Amino acid sequence: MFDVTKIRNDFPMLDGTKKSSNNKPLIYLDNAATTFKPYSVIEACDEYYKNESVNAHRGDYDVAYKVDSKIDEIREKVAKFFNAKKIEIVFTSGCSMSMNLVAFGYGFKYLKEGDEILLTEAEHASNVLPWFKVSELTGAKIRYIPLTKEGRLTAENLKKVMNEHVKVVSVAQVTNVLGFKNDIKELSKIAHEYGAILVCDAAQSAPHMKIDVKDLDCDFMCLSGHKMCGPTGIGVLYGKYELLKITDPFMTGGGDNARFDMCGNVAYLEPPAKFEAGTMNIAGIYGLGAAIDYLSAIGMDEIEKYEGELHDYAISKLKTIKDLIIYNETADSGIITLNYKGVFAQDEASYLNSHGICVRSGEHCAKLLKDILKVPATVRVSLYFYNTKEEIDALYEALKNGGNFLDAYFN
Amino acid sequence: MPISISPQMMREIIMDHYNNPINKKVPSDLTDYKSIRMDSDSCIDDITIYLKIVGDKIVDASFDGVACTISTASTDILCELIKEKSTKDALYIVEQYKNMIYEKEFDDSVLDELIVFINTHKQAARIKCATLGSNGIEDIIDGKSDK
Numbered sequence: 001m002f003d004v005t006k007i008r009n010d011f012p013m014l015d016g017t018k019k020s021s022n023n024k025p026l027i028y029l030d031n032a033a034t035t036f037k038p039y040s041v042i043e044a045c046d047e048y049y050k051n052e053s054v055n056a057h058r059g060d061y062d063v064a065y066k067v068d069s070k071i072d073e074i075r076e077k078v079a080k081f082f083n084a085k086k087i088e089i090v091f092t093s094g095c096s097m098s099m100n101l102v103a104f105g106y107g108f109k110y111l112k113e114g115d116e117i118l119l120t121e122a123e124h125a126s127n128v129l130p131w132f133k134v135s136e137l138t139g140a141k142i143r144y145i146p147l148t149k150e151g152r153l154t155a156e157n158l159k160k161v162m163n164e165h166v167k168v169v170s171v172a173q174v175t176n177v178l179g180f181k182n183d184i185k186e187l188s189k190i191a192h193e194y195g196a197i198l199v200c201d202a203a204q205s206a207p208h209m210k211i212d213v214k215d216l217d218c219d220f221m222c223l224s225g226h227k228m229c230g231p232t233g234i235g236v237l238y239g240k241y242e243l244l245k246i247t248d249p250f251m252t253g254g255g256d257n258a259r260f261d262m263c264g265n266v267a268y269l270e271p272p273a274k275f276e277a278g279t280m281n282i283a284g285i286y287g288l289g290a291a292i293d294y295l296s297a298i299g300m301d302e303i304e305k306y307e308g309e310l311h312d313y314a315i316s317k318l319k320t321i322k323d324l325i326i327y328n329e330t331a332d333s334g335i336i337t338l339n340y341k342g343v344f345a346q347d348e349a350s351y352l353n354s355h356g357i358c359v360r361s362g363e364h365c366a367k368l369l370k371d372i373l374k375v376p377a378t379v380r381v382s383l384y385f386y387n388t389k390e391e392i393d394a395l396y397e398a399l400k401n402g403g404n405f406l407d408a409y410f411n
Numbered sequence: 412m413p414i415s416i417s418p419q420m421m422r423e424i425i426m427d428h429y430n431n432p433i434n435k436k437v438p439s440d441l442t443d444y445k446s447i448r449m450d451s452d453s454c455i456d457d458i459t460i461y462l463k464i465v466g467d468k469i470v471d472a473s474f475d476g477v478a479c480t481i482s483t484a485s486t487d488i489l490c491e492l493i494k495e496k497s498t499k500d501a502l503y504i505v506e507q508y509k510n511m512i513y514e515k516e517f518d519d520s521v522l523d524e525l526i527v528f529i530n531t532h533k534q535a536a537r538i539k540c541a542t543l544g545s546n547g548i549e550d551i552i553d554g555k556s557d558k
Contacts, residue, residue, distance in 0.1 A: 021535065346455050346479040350534060363455050363477075376477045377455050406425060406480070409530055409537070410418045 002302045007386050010038040010294070014386060024356030027391045032176055032204060032335055032382035033360055034226045037287070044290035045231055045283040055279055057255050067282060074289035075272070081292050082221070083212040084238050090272040091280055091288075094235035095203040096126040097250075098222030099170075101237055101275060102199055103130035105247040106220070107168060113139030116166045118196075120145050120153050121368040122175040127201045131170060140167070151178045151328070151372045155186045166196045173205035177368060177380065178328045179335025181205070188217040197243070203227060207384070208307055208333060210300040213238055225284065230291035234284030237275070244271035253277035303385045307334045310383050310392065317396045324399055327373050334383030337373070340402035345377035347405045352379075354408035355398040421527040428524075429480040434473045434490035437461065444471075445556035449547040453539055456482045460490075460547040462556075467497050472548070479540050481528070486544025488524045498552045505545045512541050 008014045013036040018026040028036065048067075056067045072086075079086045092098045107130075111117070117131050121144050135142050143166075146157050153171060169191040174181050184200050191198040197219035202211060207228035213221055220243065225234040239247065249256055249268065256277035260266040268274040295303065311334050318324055323341040331337075340348050349361035363369060363377045381395065401407070437459075438444050444461045451457065458476030462469055472490035489508070493501035500521075508525050510517035514532050531541045550556065 022533075344479045346540075347481075350479075350536060353536065354534065361455065406422045408534060409425075409481070410422065 002298070002306050002385075004306070004386065004388055007298070008388075010040070011036045011386060012039060012042070013037075020353060020356040022354060022356075024354075027355075027357045027394055029381045029383065029387065029391070029395065030358045030360050031207075031384035031387075032227070032380060034232070035207065035229050035384055036386065037229055037231065037291070038294050040294055041229055041231065041287045041290045045287040048283040048286045056282055070289075071280075071282065071285055074285050074292075077289055077292055078236060081211075081296065082206075082238060083214050085241060087271060088213075088238055088241050088244060090237040090239065090244070090275045091285055092222075092235045092237050092275075093233050093281065094226070095201065095222045095224040096235075098220075098235050098237035099126045099199075099201065100130045101250040102170075102220045102222065102239075102247070103134045105250045105275070106197075106243065107131065107134040107140075108137055109248050111138040111140040111167055114165060115140040116163070117142050118145050118158070118161060118166055118169045118171075119143075120147055120171055120175075121371060122147060122151060122153070122178060122180075123170070123172055124176045124201065124203065126203070127170055127172060127199075131168075141165075145169075145171070147372065149372075150180075150330070151175075151368070152180045153182050153187075155183060155190060158187055158190050162190060162194050162196075164194055166191070166194055168199060169196050170199035170201070172201040172203070173211075174208070174333045174335075176204050176335070177337055177378070178372075179204070179331035179333035179337070179382075180328070181209075181332035184216045184218055188219075192217070204333065204335070207295075208300075209304045219243055225288040225291060228291055229294055231281075231284045231287035233281045234288045236288075239271070241271065244275075247271075247275075249275050249277060251275075251277045255279070298385065306385050307383055310334065310387060310389065311336070313389055314381070314383070314392045314395070317392060318399065321396070321399055321402070323403060327378065334387075336381040336383075337378045338381065339375060339378055340399065340405070343403060343405050345375075345379045348379050348402055351402065351405035351408040352395070352398055355394065357395055357398055416526065421530075424524050424527045425480060425484045428484035428487040432483060432487040434487050435475055435483070436473050437475045438463070438471065438473060441558075444558075445551050446558050447547045447551050447556045448476075449543045451482075451539055451543055455479070456540060456543050458482065458486060458543060458547070460486070460544065460551060462548065462551045464498060464552070467499070469493050469496055469498060469501055474544065474547075478543065481531070481537050481540035482543045485525065485528055485541050486547075489544050489548060492521075492523055492525065493548065502549065502552055505549050508545055509542060512538060 054063045076086045079089045188198040200218040200221040202223040206223040221238040226232040256274045325339045327337040345361040360380045444463050446461045448459045456478040460474045463471040474486050504521050507517045
């Protein structure tokens, strides 16, 4: 049974002592940026630093062996969580690094002039800028799959732009500004029909829903640990094993090679080790393992269901505020993008801050906003499973007076 | 301007300079202008400031771009205040303004409407907004312009 009160007790950031500078209790609605960590995750990181603080990949003594085994166990745990094989899970520093690894290790190696990379205008910078670089280096062309008027990506629209030159389709499973869910399974199928690979940016989906990479049939998938109750500085790249085998390491160095000589002959280890040069964020891996245990114990389906209810509750209340513009009422996630009529997004966010409410204002992707939202900036409210209806009520009460945003400046 | 100005008047002054800024424009002929782009790294604010300095005198000052209420209004008022002043006097105004923002002692006799930003320190995140324009003006006078 999903019990949000009990869940909140698991998070030190939600213990009621955290306040804004004007002493208002903190209401955290910026979960698309990062999420709070339960005690179990913090303790798992501590466990490494306190009791097992030695390097991995060095099996000469007991503690080192223990760390090695634990990383191996956690890799297995992550694999199971996404229905992948252990050897298909690469630990990275986060979603951005995972994306860059795919872009440079695979895209840069195999793309050439005349090839096409398909993105959408709703992608996060981490799924756009690495491809810009690949395009610049290889001459491959970037094209955008058209979105519907609402800002959604549909299979029909992908089909319209698919052709035999397309080698990579790289899209988010849930978009970070509008919060729409894309049907990755269907998109993968279409990409594969034309011989292209599908890269799935799961940064905004993995924390909120069950993912089965075998079912989605995506070729690579990237995500961050810190958006799913894990520590910062740890992320995951999933890749189909046969693709990981032909992907170059993005970073080379200690730990990713079996042997090399001074004549330039290097024998790299097999994936995933070949992508994990240098000492990894071991405490981060321990923490990610604990985060996955934590989420699994609640259940991803339960989490998605609760967030959906919370989202619908929020929309039903916020809709009643006359001067509030909501850009994505029908979002399939806990992301609500809005503006108060006549108020600059940052002024609104700053006003909400004076009520202890943490939200994000930003211009996000300029191109998307220009074509679909038609405003220079928006306020983004993003929910997680530890948020409550009472917090939504507080947001509603604050936004009712959202036009008087200078209150924050004078009181 | 008296320092006893009411919060209601302060709001009106800020909103007026935000909704109807006098100096928000790109000069039609940029030949004699020096400009600087102030693109805040911590928020959305992104403005470009244009100053025309002849000899030692600021003949014209304006700005353009996308920015919040506090950035827009403070930059608009500053542009108005430094026009027809010597660069030395302009720098003095900027210095006193920043002293006010950072809660140091300041000479309010030169600040005019800028006094409405006296509460900025209460919301630390707004200090950057309130100083975006003043830092740009200071940079141009100090010779650090883009053009």
